[in-house]
Amino acid sequence: MLHIVNKSPLERNALDACLRVAQGGALLLTEDAVYAATRGNAAVEKITAAMAGMKVYVLGPDLDARGMSDRLIEGVTSVGYDGFVDLVAEYPTNQSWL
Amino acid sequence: MSEGTVKKFMFVNRKAPYGTIYALESLEVVLISAAFDQDVSLVFMDDGVFQLKKGQQTKGIENKNFSPTYRALDGYDIEKLYVEQESLEARGLTEDDLLVDVTVLPKAEMGKLMETMDVVLSF
Amino acid sequence: MKFAILINEGPYQHQATDTAFLFCKAALAKGHEIRRVFFYHDGVNNSSSLTEPPQDDRNIVQRWSKLAEEHKLDLVVCVAAALRRGIKDENLAPGFRISGLGQLVEAGIEADRLVTFGD
Numbered sequence: 001m002l003h004i005v006n007k008s009p010l011e012r013n014a015l016d017a018c019l020r021v022a023q024g025g026a027l028l029l030t031e032d033a034v035y036a037a038t039r040g041n042a043a044v045e046k047i048t049a050a051m052a053g054m055k056v057y058v059l060g061p062d063l064d065a066r067g068m069s070d071r072l073i074e075g076v077t078s079v080g081y082d083g084f085v086d087l088v089a090e091y092p093t094n095q096s097w098l
Numbered sequence: 099m100s101e102g103t104v105k106k107f108m109f110v111n112r113k114a115p116y117g118t119i120y121a122l123e124s125l126e127v128v129l130i131s132a133a134f135d136q137d138v139s140l141v142f143m144d145d146g147v148f149q150l151k152k153g154q155q156t157k158g159i160e161n162k163n164f165s166p167t168y169r170a171l172d173g174y175d176i177e178k179l180y181v182e183q184e185s186l187e188a189r190g191l192t193e194d195d196l197l198v199d200v201t202v203l204p205k206a207e208m209g210k211l212m213e214t215m216d217v218v219l220s221f
Numbered sequence: 222m223k224f225a226i227l228i229n230e231g232p233y234q235h236q237a238t239d240t241a242f243l244f245c246k247a248a249l250a251k252g253h254e255i256r257r258v259f260f261y262h263d264g265v266n267n268s269s270s271l272t273e274p275p276q277d278d279r280n281i282v283q284r285w286s287k288l289a290e291e292h293k294l295d296l297v298v299c300v301a302a303a304l305r306r307g308i309k310d311e312n313l314a315p316g317f318r319i320s321g322l323g324q325l326v327e328a329g330i331e332a333d334r335l336v337t338f339g340d
Contacts, residue, residue, distance in 0.1 A: 001213055017112060021143070021208045022209055023210055025213075032236075059240075089334065093215055095220055096220050096339065098112070098221065098229070105329065126301060126322060127326070133326075134326050136330065217329045217335050221229070
């Protein structure tokens with residue numbers, strides 16, 4: 001399934017909760033969650049570990065808005081809103097970790 | 099879509115009661131969903147497990163105590179209540195602290211259950 | 222493909238409704254159908270016609286109304302959540318309608334995908 005997280009990993013536990021139970025599929029980081037996939041962030045190790053079992057995406061416009069586009073870690077794919085739509089269509093179920 | 103479609107709905111509750119309205123309004127959706135004859139499951143994980151804590155007394159905060167409603171769910175044929183084991187343990191709770199019968203699942207089993215759903219709503 | 226959208230947060234306070242709006246626009250541009258947008262929790266505040274943002278800011282409420290008009294979207298505001306927060310027919314923006322929570326469950330049944338935007 002597609003897991004959608006929109007919280008900074010340093011403020012809330014949504015990313016931790018998602019990665020704890022997720023069984024593969026894809027992870028899309030949006031809004032404040034995009035910080036999790038930026039160089040030097042304390043959550044990067046968790047993202048890197050997650051990449052072994054799932055595809056990881058970030059919403060590019062959210063990275064741009066936050067001035068973090070040049071810090072995206074390798075192996076994470078940046079998508080636009082059209083890519084977001086494609087991901088939702090690709091996976092039969094999705095869950096927003098609010 | 100034709101009448102008689104039955105989908106597997108899962109309501110994931112990850113927030114504590116009273117501090118915000120999410121738990122109460124989530125329960126309102128769950129009760130409505132019963133009228134649609136769908137296959138409904140409820141999940142409580144992270145701070146959502148506090149929704150099921152026995153002994154809630156809300157007089158002092160002048161809020162409605164909605165916790166008895168969880169015990170009434172089986173009257174609506176909503177009987178699939180799941181609690182994540184790791185979330186309980188991290189909060190010093192056991193199944194005995196909960197006001198309703200639940201199935202306790204370890205994290206990986208919870209993740210597998212989620213994968214079998216058609217619609218997942220998270221509050 | 223048929224999408225249903227659930228929005229749980231109000232305008233300006235949280236980005237959720239912005240993300241949902243841009244998702245809907247992208248989905249429609251790709252030829253998908255938005256079966257229904259359901260506003261719940263503080264999300265009902267997206268429907269208030271009394272909203273007046275500064276001139277240089279996006280008008281979130283009008284933006285939804287316009288998208289609904291252009292694409293015949295069904296924007297449904299939960300009645301119980303709305304009444305709690307002072308949203309009634311007399312201050313409902315164009316394109317929105319107030320109805321019950323059953324509309325959310327029905328959208329989940331009828332759509333191929335339901336996507337939630339919240340906090």
